[in-house]
Amino acid sequence: MAKKSPWHAIGSEVYHNNTKCTEGNNIESKNQRAGEGGKRLCRHCKELNK
Numbered sequence: 001m002a003k004k005s006p007w008h009a010i011g012s013e014v015y016h017n018n019t020k021c022t023e024g025n026n027i028e029s030k031n032q033r034a035g036e037g038g039k040r041l042c043r044h045c046k047e048l049n050k
């Protein structure tokens, strides 16, 4: 189960919801926030969720 609740980075245009997303995992914890933040889904996560 790779999907989890969405998170995003401050200043980013996208949110992530897949734990295998390298981009999502590279977000520093201090910049990380929970939720979609009104952003669009990251394209890597979109691929991984298929």
Ligand SMILES: [Zn+2]
Residues within 6 Å of the ligand: 015, 016, 017, 018, 021, 022, 023, 024, 042, 043, 044, 045, 046
């Ligand atoms: Zn992502």
